[in-house]
Amino acid sequence: MTSRLEMRGVRRSFGATLALRGVELTVAPGEVMALVGENGAGKSTLMKVLSGAIAPDGGELRLDGEPYAPADPLDARQRGVAMIYQELALAPHLSVMENILLGIEPVRGPLVRWAELRRRAVAALAEVGLDQVAPETQVRRLAIAQQQLVEIARAVALDCRVLVLDEPTSSLTARDIEKLFALIRRLKARGIAVVYISHFLEEVRAISDRFTVLRDGETVGAGVTAGTPSEQIIALMVGRNVAELYPRSVRTPGPVVLSVTNLAAEGKPLAASLELRAGEVLGISGLVGAGRTELMRAIFGLRRVLAGEISVGAFGGAADPQQRWAQRVGLVSEDRKTEGLALGLSIADNLTLARLSGLGPFGLVLPSRQQAACAPWIAKIPIKCQGPAQSIGGLSGGNQQKVAIARLLHADVDVLLLDEPTRGIDVGSKAQIYQLIDELAVRGKAVLMISSYIPELLGVCDRIAVMSRGRLGPARPRSDWDEHQLITAAIGQEEAA
Numbered sequence: 001m002t003s004r005l006e007m008r009g010v011r012r013s014f015g016a017t018l019a020l021r022g023v024e025l026t027v028a029p030g031e032v033m034a035l036v037g038e039n040g041a042g043k044s045t046l047m048k049v050l051s052g053a054i055a056p057d058g059g060e061l062r063l064d065g066e067p068y069a070p071a072d073p074l075d076a077r078q079r080g081v082a083m084i085y086q087e088l089a090l091a092p093h094l095s096v097m098e099n100i101l102l103g104i105e106p107v108r109g110p111l112v113r114w115a116e117l118r119r120r121a122v123a124a125l126a127e128v129g130l131d132q133v134a135p136e137t138q139v140r141r142l143a144i145a146q147q148q149l150v151e152i153a154r155a156v157a158l159d160c161r162v163l164v165l166d167e168p169t170s171s172l173t174a175r176d177i178e179k180l181f182a183l184i185r186r187l188k189a190r191g192i193a194v195v196y197i198s199h200f201l202e203e204v205r206a207i208s209d210r211f212t213v214l215r216d217g218e219t220v221g222a223g224v225t226a227g228t229p230s231e232q233i234i235a236l237m238v239g240r241n242v243a244e245l246y247p248r249s250v251r252t253p254g255p256v257v258l259s260v261t262n263l264a265a266e267g268k269p270l271a272a273s274l275e276l277r278a279g280e281v282l283g284i285s286g287l288v289g290a291g292r293t294e295l296m297r298a299i300f301g302l303r304r305v306l307a308g309e310i311s312v313g314a315f316g317g318a319a320d321p322q323q324r325w326a327q328r329v330g331l332v333s334e335d336r337k338t339e340g341l342a343l344g345l346s347i348a349d350n351l352t353l354a355r356l357s358g359l360g361p362f363g364l365v366l367p368s369r370q371q372a373a374c375a376p377w378i379a380k381i382p383i384k385c386q387g388p389a390q391s392i393g394g395l396s397g398g399n400q401q402k403v404a405i406a407r408l409l410h411a412d413v414d415v416l417l418l419d420e421p422t423r424g425i426d427v428g429s430k431a432q433i434y435q436l437i438d439e440l441a442v443r444g445k446a447v448l449m450i451s452s453y454i455p456e457l458l459g460v461c462d463r464i465a466v467m468s469r470g471r472l473g474p475a476r477p478r479s480d481w482d483e484h485q486l487i488t489a490a491i492g493q494e495e496a497a
């Protein structure tokens with residue numbers, strides 16, 4: 001098969017760190033190539049080389065058989081290579097049509113040809129199914145899924161030959177994902193080569209023709225997606241066999257440690273009741289916006305309760321977060337970047353933040369004691385880092401999430417509220433977090449877990465409840481659910497009752 005894009009022996013170092021060690025990757029016209037690997041495997045560096053953001057130290061890149069060495073990202077775009085990053089690169093204050101033709105505006109002398117710009121933007125919007133959006137609309141007024149389609153429309157307007165999608169579904173609903181996949185198939189039919197980067201192997205299996213695996217900056221495997229078991233791909237990614245992605249030891253549920261009765265909070269939830277027992281994992285499923293996060297925040301004291309009751313052990317009533325910590329309840333936020341972690345502080349600071357007692361005399365915190373308190377958690381979880389004093393901002397997403405969970409363990413909480421605990425992290429880190437959750441349940445800890453990833457809920461939880469339109473349904477054993485039933489319940493169909 002003729003290659004649209006070839007990357008041969010690509011190398012790149014940053015000081016003494018070898019980020020890419022002779023990477024090999026090929027994509028044919030009309031093919032979807034999945035690029036997978038753990039955080040830190042080299043995917044981002046490789047895509048920066050492809051997009052012209054950085055130059056390789058060695059190796060060869062070819063586009064339709066011709067040497068390809070973009071001077072910068074604009075040069076790459078003009079030569080037909082378009083990148084759609086997880087963090088969208090749009091100008092929110094500009095219109096949709098201005099964003100689509102940004103940098104390549106049709107001009108006559110010093111003046112923009114606005115009629116031509118609008119015509120080309122309308123044609124690109126129609127290609128991606130956004131013909132109902134007025135091209136004059138400011139981008140900031142669009143939903144995230146629509147903004148992502150605007151980015152793809154920009155690639156279409158450039159007649160791109162290679163489209164790179166980096167974790168494109170991280171902020172999308174199930175319905176938006178279906179629309180995105182339909183669009184990818186249309187672009188594929190037009191002969192566009194697609195590089196699809198994702199941590200979700202179900203997505204990789206659903207949309208890609210072939211896959212390439214990076215590990216530690218090297219290509220360690222490639223093949224036809226349909227003919228390769230997921231376990232084999234995971235083993236290539238992590239460098240070892242993962243016998244069971246969702247470990248399940250014998251769990252013995254104990255007494256109720258968290259009880260919520262007819263809870264209503266400001267905005268959402270409208271009505272929620274649940275009982276969480278020691279030694280069990282209770283999952284909450286539902287669509288984005290159903291009120292799952294709001295429920296968790298109301299329990300933890302971050303949202304004003306309007307009605308209902310919350311009981312934690314012998315403690316009843318609403319409380320603020322400080323009181324919840326004192327009641328041995330801890331929360332891992334879904335937004336670790338801006339809310340769950342202090343990125344400017346060290347691992348030790350973040351890990352011990354909820355429990356500073358015993359780290360020094362007279363209420364002081366001694367760095368030596370603080371770091372000594374962190375060391376066992378860094379080894380046990382494990383957290384891949386240079387040591388407790390390292391800035392947490394320099395860790396991969398998976399290791400940052402492990403620190404957020406380790407904070408709860410250091411505080412010795414009995415009830416763990418985990419909101420999307422594996423969002424945006426690689427399969428290897430997910431497997432370690434699943435193992436940790438299983439160990440905590442066996443030790444008698446109670447885990448209330450929100451996830452948008454249905455296989456995760458079915459694999460990890462003992463019982464699952466579904467939230468729909470602000471109302472929480474009854475929790476049922478995981479054996480009573482399958483993916484179809486969870487989705488049906490989430491969209492509020494009567495048959496799910």
